[in-house]
Amino acid sequence: MTQTPQISIIMPCYNAEKCIETSIDSVYRQTFKDFELIVVNDGSTDDSLSILQKLADRYSGLRVIDQPNKGPGPARNHGIKEATGQFIAFLDSDDSWHPDCLAKLHRALQNNKDASIAYCGWQNMGLEPNHCKPFIPPDYEKPDKIETLLRGCRWPIHGALTRKSVIDKAEGFDEQWTSCMDYDLWLRIASFNKVVLVPEVLSYYHHHDGEQITKNRLRIAVNHWKIQLKFLRAHPEIAEFLGSRKISEITDGELLHRAYVSYWRNDLQTAHTLFRKLLFKRYFKPKDLKYLLPTLLPFNAYQSILLKLRS
Incomplete structure (x- = not known):
């Protein structure tokens, strides 16, 4: 050496x-x-x-x-x-x-x-x-x-x-x-x-x-989303080139995908937090509402209802 x-x-x-x-x-x-x-x-x-x-x-x-x-x-x-x-x-x-x-x-x-x-x-x-x-x-x-x-x-x-x-x-x-x-x-x-x-x-x-x-799925999802937004704020020329529709699809769309992955893996705490965040950001399609609207409930009630429905 x-x-x-x-x-x-x-x-x-x-x-x-x-x-x-x-x-x-x-x-x-x-x-x-x-x-x-x-x-x-x-x-x-x-x-x-x-x-x-x-x-x-x-x-x-x-x-x-x-x-x-x-x-x-x-x-x-x-x-x-x-x-x-x-x-x-x-x-x-x-x-x-x-x-x-x-x-x-x-x-x-x-x-x-x-x-x-x-x-x-x-x-x-x-x-x-x-x-x-x-x-x-x-x-x-x-x-x-x-x-x-x-x-x-x-x-x-x-x-x-x-x-x-x-x-x-x-x-x-x-x-x-x-x-x-x-x-x-x-x-x-x-x-x-x-x-x-x-x-x-x-x-x-x-x-x-x-x-x-x-291992922490929620932390990873939120940090990934925040890093995307930080990068776009630092480079407005890139944000302008991509356009608001594509930016929403890349950032919020990825967050929605991670919410669904968490939901189907029974990580309901992560799904509840991410779906709720997207509901208040108004990033969803009508078909998503049956997953997003229940997150208006407190987590314990949300979890209890889902577990009963699934059983």
Whole structure:
């Protein structure tokens, strides 16, 4: 490894004693070796910090930073400030990479000097087989790229390699978000910089029984919606180009979709909140009213009625 590594890998860690060693092992099995790994222990209350200190003695280029619990966004920003590489990769403490992940993403950016992000395919692990199929995203570098990016997060946080210069220019993660902070960052960077696809499955998202950022469906839905609106306020020229009808379809329409998903998955608390929000925003069609109007009731009454109807 050179004195100044090509890639800095940022890994936030909070109460990850059961999986942190596996994730770090996937880093050190990379065929690309010119990296540093910065693990930010975000106030873990389990044995994570002592495990990390032992691993730091085993692995070269592993730096452990300990801070009070602030959340994954601030932890990643702390790591970015300490990073010395030209490129940044993010890997959460419960996820992993294919051994060739960094090599192939790095090669894509080296071969495309005008690109700021290289992204790849991924696979969910630990769910039912029909939810664990490998997925390779399309090439998003198309004329409608901004609209496509605005509609949703197009690759997971650990499925991309980014030039540090563009992350610094974007001022890193917006720390107001408790979820969807990667969506916000990719939207702000990729909308105005070239991205390049590596059409292979190189990253793995591991689902488990512990607390994961992606588990709170309501928080994710609302934050996703707020990030869309924030982006459009910051770029009125894009809002004007898309027009009010399409903006409503992209923003409120996505919120309605998430409300229905929650409803049919029996997450009635999330469905109640989202349907109610859309009712008062007056974003619905007549066929939606049979789902929206009952949310005028308090949640307990709403839940009780639905459970009786379903039984």
